[in-house]
Amino acid sequence: MASLFSSLFGARRRSKATQTERVRERRHEGFLRYANFRWAKISGGLCLLIIVSYALIDVTPRHNGGSWYGYTLGTLGAGLILWLTALGYRKRKMTSDYWSLKAWTSAHVYLGLSLMVIGTWHTGFQLGWNVHTLAWALMMLVILSGLYGIIVYATLPQALSNNRDEMTQMQMLEAIRAFDRQLHAAAQPLTPQDTAPVLKALDEDPFAGGIGARLSGRYPRCATAAALHALAGRERATPRRARRWSGCSRRNRRRSDGCASISGSARCSKSGFMCMCR
Amino acid sequence: MTSKVEWKPLPTEAVKVAIIGSGPAGLSAASRAGQLGLSHVLLEKTDHLSDTIFKYQKGKRVLATPDRLDLRSDCRFAEGAREYILGNWDDDANTNKVYAVKQAEVTEVTGQKGAFEIKTSKGVVKAENIVLAIGTQGNPNRMRCPGNDLPHIIYTVDDPEDFKDKHITVVGSGDAGIENALGVAEEALENTVTILNRSKDFARAKAKNVSDMMEAGENGFMSIRTETQPKAVEPGWLTLETPTGEEKIQCDVIVARLGSVAPRGFVEAMGIEFTGPDREAFPKLSPTFESTVPGIFVIGALAGYPLIKHCMNQGYDVVEFINGNTGLTPADEKDLAAIFANLPQKISVSEWLEFFRQRVRIFSEVSPLQMREFMLDSKATHYRTGEIVFEKDEPGSSLFAIADGHAVVEIGGGATVKIEQGSIFGEVGLISGRKRGATIRAGEDSIFIEVSRTAALKLMAGVPGAKRVIERISLERQLLQIFRGGLTVEDLQPVVDQAQVERVSAGKVVLTEGEQGDDVYVIRSGSMVVEKDIGGKPIFLRYLPAGSFFGEMGVLSGQPRNATVKAAVGSELIKLTGESFRKMLAAKPKVREATEAAVAERAQMNSFIEARKANYSSAVDMYSDTASFIMKEGLGEATDALLIDENLCVGCDNCEKACADSHEGLSRLDREAGKTFAHLHVPTSCRHCEHPHCMADCPPNVIHRGPDGEVFMEPGCIGCGNCMRNCPYGVIRMEAAPPEKPSLIRWLLTGFGPGPGEPSPKWTKKKLGEEKPKKIAVKCDMCKGIADGPACVRACPTGAAIRVSPEEFLSIARLEEDAD
Known part of the structure; x- marks a missing residue:
């Protein structure tokens, strides 16, 4: 393990002296792979040590949370929990000393996972309907939520990047406003009967619907979908497609093709219909 | 505010000195004349x-x-504040008995020293001497329609936020007009903005400005009216002449941006010569500010001194000179004395200046006045034998001149080269902005003058002789460094004599694959990319930074060019003829060997990539496409750029927050903005260019390159915005630092106040109340002084953000890893 830490202290301390040779990375390296899986190795070793020592150490009458061994693991676990919560503070506190949030995240992930072993082995597998087991179950729940977090961190960024399509949040909001203005203008010649659903769609908060709708992608009371349904007649717009930020939004923003000429038809060649819906 | 000055009628008798222009320089001159009791007039x-x-x-x-x-x-x-300063000056003009005449615009100057005749809009003034202190602002062109003298016509917009809920019409469709229109058309200001253009298209403006304006027009933030011009101005209304007839629109403010007449023509009409034809040239002046026309003195911004203090000091000095005070030492005498204080010999400032002027080749054509100016931005240091001046790979862009003694260059392998007294060194950093190429020591007890980059560039622009010497020496050195093997300056003579400097714009092809040619090129500034057509697609082979050479394969083999070379950014090349180059190689077999070795290495790399292309086509294509994307984003001139891997970026904006919190509360980067290719995102963030555009025109000269290669600003920014306008990547903001935020713990526990990162403008505004702090330029300093490196990289939780130079990022190792 000495080699694991040597690079951490030796090399980096040197850089302080020269100031000209900063620690630089030439390639992107994710938090899971950080320093060639340093924290995965440390945390794996820790788990192994606990499992082996648990088997070798004879605690009378049997392993449980109240034995000296159980207390040792319990203290270690409690300390770890406190340290794990410190990430929330650490990531918001910019200080000028040596630290890297990526290293912290990496350690947080792997040491957090090792808590499953530390916590469970601390119990001596004495689980039952009591407050101790409740605490253990809640801890496991938190760890599982962390696992979900890792999956999200690993898979969503690509989709985020693709969906964003080089637009910034401000530009997206601006695009929605522009569509609203265009729709408003385009609805001018319509009869009051036809105008009503358009106005209703315009009045709707583009981010309404609550968390259920956001997570499921279903908007049963979407006024825009209703307006499309009412006005399109023959053309049945499929709500799912209409809700996507597709390439169409950029097209509309740049107004480089027919999609822009809202007066003729509000249709985009790519997504089939108005893509202004969220 | 109204003027408190006691204005006078035009003097009927001849005066000793007429001062044209009542800015800080002119007013200070007139005040001195008033104090001395000199007959004068301030026009x-x-x-x-x-x-x-x-x-x-x-x-x-x-x-x-x-x-x-x-x-x-x-x-x-x-x-x-402006009011305070102007009020003081009005009072000072009265107490100093300044004879000031208002509304006396000078149209023509005739006569010679002792008997000048100055024609003004009020009549003719006779004067023995003239002090020109007219600045560089020029006269803005006025609107020509009736009503053009109404007060709601303005010629500049200092702060768009001064206008709220107004009907604003911008006349003029150059960059200034469009930028003003975009500024006041900001949605939050709720202005109704119209921009008028006499012709159909916006040919005079930058493409970026035009597209921004068109977008604003489409989004309904402003109305763009082409082939339209103003016909009549009335308070509150403006009549337009449109292609379809007259139209009257509501209009509270007219911003007229119709260009201005630069003062240069007026100055030249008096017979005053300038140092050169460029826009940056200044009138040629003597140490007493006298121009090439005896009796006409030039001071202030027009003389090349844009700072108010300089101007005021010069006003005082010039009148003293005219009054016959030859013993006056300039106000900067004590600063110069401080610069020379550590030198072993104790002689006066003017003796030192003369000593340097006579001994150093690049100073030989410099006037004593310019010499003072350069020395203020320079350091004169005494070095003992063997003392290191700078080390190899140290960043630095200053130029050293040897006034006494000599310097020794360590060229590797224990070998050294001597640089004689009168010569210069360190010019590579000056020209390409790269790190120092070699370690330099003092060969004996020596005096070296270190001239800052800005002062050196000013010297090159102002003194053609100095420019020639610097360019020649730097070319010789560059060649010596590239082609080793016992080459001497004498061997290079024929090559250097025939060398030509070529400027190429970004994307221009210098060599085309398959063409015949034997010229060799050295990249003086900028960078190049080498591409080869493999399987009908141009494949990126190599990135060539400033200081490398190419085209040598053609000379050695006589074969057609085997790859295409084009400029990644606007660059300067030195073209050496094949014939002289071949002769040099023939005379020096060792140089030929070294060059052949370099060629072999490059050829090997080419064949490596070609072989990869056959086996791992997609990896090579990806590498090549990534390289082209990076070059297209202008990273060819970067030394250190922020690159975000969007496979890892979760969009938490912690980089921006860390940036704001590591500095004075303002973020220097915009993560979301910028282009993306294959999930590689180039955010809006400083690239620390090799030749920083922001440095080009900084009046107080506060932008420098630091020890880690960072381009940073030291305190002293005057908020002129030149750097922001000059930056092609839009990474400099003009902003005032927000007030102190409550502590992080308090925010975490109570949720009150802004959290980490830049506070919202709303909060800042509420906190500041009526106070309006000065906006200054804010740019990335690569977290200078923080040993662990830039905060944006350190604060990235997933490792998505890194800062690299293009050559590090596009190393061949990357291709190998991708392919494996």
Whole structure:
């Protein structure tokens, strides 16, 4: 393990002296792979040590949370929990000393996972309907939520990047406003009967619907979908497609093709219909 | 505000000195004349003093830089609000008995020293001497329609936020007009903005400005009216002449941006010569500010001194000179004395200046006045034998001149080269902005003068002789460094004599694959990309930074060019003819060997990539496409750029927050903005260019390159915005630092106040109340002084953000890893 830490202290301390040779990375390296899986190795070793020592150490009458061994693991676990919560503070506190949030995240992930072993082995597998087991179950729940977090961190960024399509949040909001203005203008010649659903769609908060709708992608009371349904007649717009930020939004923003000429038809060649819906 | 000055009628008798222009320089000169009891007249074209500062927005803070310079004037000047400074000057003009004449615009100057005739809009003035202190603002072109003298027509927009809920019409469709229109058309200001263009298209403006304007037009933020011009101005209304007839629109403010007449033509008409034809040239002046026309003196911004303090000191000095005070030492004498204080010999400042002028080749054509200016930005240091001046790979962009003794260059392998007295060194950093190429020591007890980059560039622009010497020496050195093997300056003579400097714009092809040719090129500034057509697709082979050479394969083999070379960014190349190059190689077999070895290495790499292409086509294509994307984004001139891997970026904006919190509360990067290719995102963030565009025109000279290669700003920014406009990547903001935020713990526990990162403008505004702090330029300093490196990278939780140079990022190792 000495080699694991040597690079951490030796090399980096040197850089302080020269100031000209900063620690630089030439390639992107994710938090899971950080320093060639340093924290995965440390945390794996820790788990192994606990499992082996648990088997070798004879605690009378049997392993449980109240034995000296159980207390040792319990203290270690409690300390770890406190340290794990410190990430929330650490990531918001910019200080000028040596630290890297990526290293912290990496350690947080792997040491957090090792808590499953530390916590469970601390119990001596004495689980039952009591407050101790409740605490253990809640801890496991938190760890599982962390696992979900890792999956999200690993898979969503690509989709985020693709969906964003080089637009910034401000530009997206601006695009929605522009569509609203265009729709408003385009609805001018319509009869009051036809105008009503358009106005209703315009009045709707583009981010309404609550968390259920956001997570499921279903908007049963979407006024825009209703307006499309009412006005399109023959053309049945499929709500799912209409809700996507597709390439169409950029097209509309740049107004480089027919999609822009809202007066003729509000249709985009790519997504089939108005893509202004969220 | 109204002027408190006691204006006088035009003098009927000849005066000793006529001062044209009542800015800081002119007013200070007139005040000195008034104090000395010299017959004088101060001619001002408007009805108030100091028009440029008068036109600043209400309450704007005027800074008094440089701090180290003492003020020597009969007028007061210290940092303060515009009203305070103008009020002081009005009072000072009266107490100093200044004979000021308003609304006397000078149209023509005739005669010679002792008997000048100055034609003004009020009549003719006779004067023995003239002091020109007209600044560089020029006269804005006025609107020509009826009503063009109404007060709601303005010629500049200092702060768009001064306009809220107004009907604003911008006349003129150049960059200035479009930028003003975009500024006031900001949605939050709720202005109704119209921009008028006499013709159909916007040919005079930058493409970026035009597209921004078109977008704003489409989004309904402004109405763009082409082939339209103003016909009549009335308070509140404007009549337009449109292709379909006349139209009257509501209009509370007219911003007229119709260009201006630069003062140069007026100055040249008097017979005053300039140092050169460029826009940056200044009138040629003697140490007493006298121009090439005897009796006409030029001071202030027009003479090349844009800072108020300089101007005021010069006003004082020039009148003393005219009054016959030859013993006056300039106000900067004590600063110069401080610069020379550590030198072993104890002689006077003027003796030192003369000593340097006579001994150093690049100073030989410099006037004593310019010499003072350069020395103020320079350091004169005494080195003992063997003392290191700078080390190899140290960043630095200053130029050293050897005034006494000699320097020794370590060229590797224990070998050294001597640089004689009178010569220069360090010019590579000056020209390409790269790190030092070799370690330099003092060969004996020596005196070296270190000239800052800005001063050196000013020297090159102002003194053609100095420019020639620097360019010649730098070319010789560059060639010596590239082609080793016992080459001497004499061997290079024929090559250098035939060398030509070529400027190429970004994307221009220099060599085309398959063509015949034997010229060899050395990249002086900028960078190149080498591409080869493999399987019908141009494949990126190599990135060539400044200081490398190409085209040598053609000379050695006589074969057609085997790859295409084009400029990644605007670059300067030195073209050496194949014939002279071949002769040099023939004379020096060792150089030929070294060159052949370099060629072999490059050829090997080419064949490596070609072989990869056959086996791992997609990996090579990806590498090549990534390289082209990076070059297209202008990273060819970067030394250190922020690159985000969007496979890892979760969009938490912690980089921006960390940036703001590591500095004074303002973020220097915009993560979301910028282009993306294959999930590689180039955010809006400083790239620390090799040749920083921001450095080009900084009046107080506060932008420098630091020890880690970072381009940073030291305190002293005057908020002129030149750097922001010059940056092609839009990474410099003009912003005032927000007030102190409550502590992080308090925010975490209570949720009150802004959290980490830049506070919202709303919060800042509420906190500041009526106070309007001065906006200054804010740019990335690569977290200078923080040993662990840039905060944006350190604060990335997933490792998505890194800072790299293009050559590090596009190393061949990357391709190998991708392919494996």
